[in-house]
Amino acid sequence: MINNTKTIIQLASEGKRLDNRGLLDYRQPIKIETSISKSAEGSAKVTIGDTVVLAGVKMSLEKPYSDSPNEGGIMVNAELIPLSSSEYEPGPPGIKAVELARVTDRGIRESHAIDFKKLCIEKGEKAWFVIIDIVPLNDAGNLFDAAGLAALAALKETRLRPIDEKTGAVDYKGTTDTPLPLLKETLSVTVGKVGNHLMVDPTVEEESSFSARLTVATDKTGTISALQKGGDEPMTIEEVGQIVDIALDKAKFLRSIMDECFKNKK
Amino acid sequence: MAYEKRLDGRKINETRPMEAKAGVIPNADGSAFFKIGATAAYAAVYGPKEMVPRFLQDPKEGQIRCHYNMLPFSGSGERIRPGNKRRSQEISMVLKAALKPVVDLTDFPNSVVDIHVEFPQTDAGSRCAAVCAASIALADAGIPMKDMISSIAVGQVDGTVVADLNYNEEAYDAIVSDIPVAMTNNSKQITLLQMDGEISKEDLMTSLEMAKEVCEEIYIVQKNALKDKYKLPEGFVAKKPKTNVEKSNDKVTEEKSKPETESSNEKSKEDKEKQ
Amino acid sequence: MSEILVENKTVVIPGEILAKGMDYLPGENTYREGEQIFSKSVGLTSISGRVIKVTSLSGPYKPKDGDKIICKVFDITLSGWRLKTNTAYNAMLNVKDATRRFVRKDEDLTKIIDVNDYIVAKVIRVTSQKLIDLSMNDPDLFKINGGRIIKINSQKVPRVIGKQGSMVSMIKKFTNCDITVGQNGLIFVRKRDNGNECLAEKAIKLVEKEAHIGGLTERVETFLKSETNQ
Incomplete structure (x- = not known):
C-alpha cells in the first residue's frame, strides 16, 4: 500500500532516488546462481537487490512445425505466482505475466540465439523444443531484466537428456554433456521515464511512477533483437535514442556479471 | 524380506538430509525454505488480510487458505503444465487441514491468511515438505499458533517399514505403501494422514510410531530455522x-x-x- | 513443583514450553494447557514476577483505541473517507472528525483529502469486528505532504520509538528529519533543510533488523555519528 510517487518524481528531477542510487545505477547485489533445480535440464536464480527470479528449462521431443520441418523451437512461459508478491492472485497468467513471457521470448527467438536447425533429430518428425518457465520468488521490481538474465543463464547451463534408443523417447533420468547450440546471448535492459528523466532497475514503487518504459534486448555486438514500449504516456524519438544508448551500456554491465558467473563455473 | 538395504543406503528410520531457513521472501509477512533430499519447498504467508469475496468471510475468526503448486520444471519427467489440477487442489486442501488445528485467528475476524507453497524441484514427499515449510512460514509471520506441525512420509517397501520414501522407493517393484503424516509437536496428534498402496494394520502402527520419532527430528530443524533468524551475528556480544x-x-x-x-x-x- | 523452563529474553517459538506448574501465570502470547505454559508466537520471553509473557518479533498490527496510525485513502463516501490501514481492516474517517472547520453539505471532499492521500490519524473506536473509526482532531494529526512513507513490521514500532521517544528523537536529531511513527508499522519521514531522509530510513531499518539485540541505542548512535561524520 506504499506509493511515494510524488517524492519519486521530485527526486528524479534532481537526479536522485529514494534509496540514494543514481538514476542509471542497478541495485546491489546482482547474483546469478545456476543449477537451482535438479529436475530441470537447466535452471538459474537471479537476484537484483530484493528481486529474485527463477528460470527453468525443460526439453521435450516434438513434431516440428510444418513451415519449418527441420527446426526445433522455443516457448517461454511466465507465471507471476502469488508467493512472490501480495499483488498477485492465483489463477491463469494475467496480461502482465503474458507480456513478461513474450518480451523474454522475442529477445531470444528473434535474435536467432538458438540454432534451431541443430535441434532437429528427424526432419518433419522429431526435434528438440526448449521450454523456459520464469517465476519470480520475490517481485521487488524490474522483473524484465531479471527474467532476461535468468532465462539466458538457464539456457547456457542446459544439457540435453539422452534419447532412449528403443523407445525413441526422452530419458529424463539420464544426463549428457551436450549443451544447447547457443549462437548469441541476448539480454534485456528496461529504461523507465519518470517525469522527464530516465531511470534503470526500478523498484516496484518506482515502476508504478513510470509514465512510460522501454525494454531493449541486445546481443554482444549491440544488435537490437526486441523492443517493447510500455506505459500510458508517449515518448519522443530522441528519448528512444537515449534509452537505447543506456540499454547498450547497461547490457554490457550485466553481461560482465554473467560472464563472471560462468567463468567461475568452469 | 527382500528390502533389507535401502536403495540410497539410509537406515530404515533415517530421513534424507534436511535444510531449513526462515524469512527468505522479503515481500511476504512470513516465509521459509525447506529442503529434504531433492525435494525443495518455498512457502510464503500473506496476511491476515481482508477476505474477498466477502461472502466467504467468517465474522467469528480469520481463516487460512493454502495453495500448493509444483513449478513446471520441478517434476522428474516431462514439464508439468501449469494450472490448477485436481492433485494440487486436493493437496492444498489437506495442507490447510494439517495446519488449521494449531492456528488461532480468533483476534482477526473476517480476515484470511494465505499460504503459498511452490517447489523448484521434487523427489517424493512434497506435501510433507509443504507442511514443514508452511509451519515455519506461519510462525515467521507471527500468526498466533499453539504449536508447530512437522510432517514426514513413512511406509512399507516390500515388507520393511521405512521413513521418508524417495521417488525410487515409491516406484519400487514390489508391494509398497506411502503414508504422509503430519503431527503437532507437543502432543503428537495427527493432523494429516493419507495412504496409498498396501499395508497391514501392524505395519501401519509401526509406521506411525516411526513417524512420531522422525517428526521430532524435523521439529528441531524447523525450530533452528526460526531461531537462527534471530541469532546474534557472529562474534557479536550484546551484553558487554x-x-x-x-x-x-x-x-x-x-x-x-x-x-x-x-x-x-x-x-x-x-x-x-x-x- | 513449579519452575520456569526458559531464560528471560530468549527467543522461543510457538508451542515451546515456558513453565511448569500452577505458580506461574500465562501473559501475552502464551497459553496454559494443564500444568504447563506454552508460547503462542516467535518472540522474546519476558518474566516479571509470576507472569511469563512473550514479546512477538513479528506479526500483524491489532488496532487499539488511541493509537496513532498512518493510513491511505482509497474511497470517499457521502459522510467521509474510507482508508487502508495496513491490516485486514479498513477504517472510516467522518467529515466531522477530519477537520474542525465547517464543511458545507455540498463541498467537494477531495479538496480536503483526496483519494491516495496519506494521513496521520488517531483510532477513536474499534468494534469486535474491527470496524475502525479515525479522527484527525488533534494538533499532531495531519494530512501527509511530501517526504516518504516507509513500512516496517508493526511489532518493532516500540523499539523505533524507544523509551520516552528516545530512539526516534535521536534519529530526528542526526538526520534533520521530521519523523512520525504509526503504530501500524508505517512511518512518515520528511527532511527539513539539509535533512537526510535516506539516512533516517536506513537507521529505522537498522532498528527493525536488530530490535531483539541488546545495546541497540548505542549501535544506532554509532551508526548515525559515523554516517554524519560526527
Missing part, C-alpha cells in the same frame, strides 16, 4: 558494552564502503547456508 561498541564500529566502516559490505554479507550468508 565494550565489545559491543567495537563491533558496531566495524560494522559502520563496512557499511561506508558499500561494495565490500555486500560481498562480505554475501560470504557470511553462504557460510551460514553451508552450516
